[in-house]
Amino acid sequence: MKTSLTEMFGIEAPIFAFSHCRDVVVAASKAGGFGVLGAAWTTPEHLDQELRWIEQHIDGMPFGVDLVFSPTAVDLGPEKDPVKLLPPEHVAYINGLMTRDGVPELPPGEFESCYRNYSESLAFTPKESEELLDVALRYDIKFVVSALGIPPAGIIERVHQAGLPVGALVGTAEQARKQVAAGIDVIIAQGSEAGGHTGTVGSMVLWPEVVDAVAPVPVLAAGGIGRGRQMAAALALGAQGVWCGSIWLGTTEEAS
Numbered sequence: 001m002k003t004s005l006t007e008m009f010g011i012e013a014p015i016f017a018f019s020h021c022r023d024v025v026v027a028a029s030k031a032g033g034f035g036v037l038g039a040a041w042t043t044p045e046h047l048d049q050e051l052r053w054i055e056q057h058i059d060g061m062p063f064g065v066d067l068v069f070s071p072t073a074v075d076l077g078p079e080k081d082p083v084k085l086l087p088p089e090h091v092a093y094i095n096g097l098m099t100r101d102g103v104p105e106l107p108p109g110e111f112e113s114c115y116r117n118y119s120e121s122l123a124f125t126p127k128e129s130e131e132l133l134d135v136a137l138r139y140d141i142k143f144v145v146s147a148l149g150i151p152p153a154g155i156i157e158r159v160h161q162a163g164l165p166v167g168a169l170v171g172t173a174e175q176a177r178k179q180v181a182a183g184i185d186v187i188i189a190q191g192s193e194a195g196g197h198t199g200t201v202g203s204m205v206l207w208p209e210v211v212d213a214v215a216p217v218p219v220l221a222a223g224g225i226g227r228g229r230q231m232a233a234a235l236a237l238g239a240q241g242v243w244c245g246s247i248w249l250g251t252t253e254e255a256s
């Protein structure tokens, strides 16, 4: 199968596997697709270990890294309490969703400890993202993907200077246009069927809209793809390949 993305990445099939699991990344690339390691929840030391392991096991096949480059995330010094910094309207929004869906409230005190643990394990601030990118660029990666929002211009420039394309996830055609204007090379159009964070536009509507909005920039279709028939639909709608996440959560590890 040949599309502009199989050509761009030198792969056999335009199937991109997003996963936080290094084994999935290796297996997908060795099978002729393209594995992308989700690394937004990691430390530079851990990412270094994971990428070293991937390079040792992937037999020279291409792979990539997915990070969050948030221009708005702030560094929390030890004196700053993330719970106090949480905007009240965000708390109200989340509480509203939980009430709507019948999710019971956490026992007293647990919200604070959950939120502290959660915010400490995120690696979303500009400084943290850049540290992770530094590590990633030491390895033979072939693709850097921005999980949320438009990466800062300096980041796009650094990745381009390293000779690599930058991808970005979007949930609307408008976001796709803005990403392309910022210099993004591959758009990942993620419909609301997707696992993880996502927008409200369904894949069947979103994919062709994004394809038309950014042509000739290649588009990977994401959101609800688990079988060849859905992949065929994505290609028929103009995507140059597919980007899957949930399907890999059910994979089993084979003893080698």
Ligand SMILES: Cc1cc2nc3c(=O)[nH]c(=O)nc-3n(C[C@H](O)[C@H](O)[C@H](O)COP(=O)(O)O)c2cc1C
Binding pocket: 018, 038, 039, 040, 066, 146, 147, 148, 169, 190, 193, 194, 195, 196, 197, 222, 223, 224, 225, 243, 244, 245, 246, 247
């Ligand atoms: C458990 C889970 C965690 C995810 N975390 C991220 C992430 O950290 N960064 C990112 O770019 N996308 C993330 N995604 C979204 C995937 O990149 C992908 O767009 C999505 O899974 C595609 O839809 P599908 O789940 O229907 O295959 C996540 C998806 C899942 C299922």
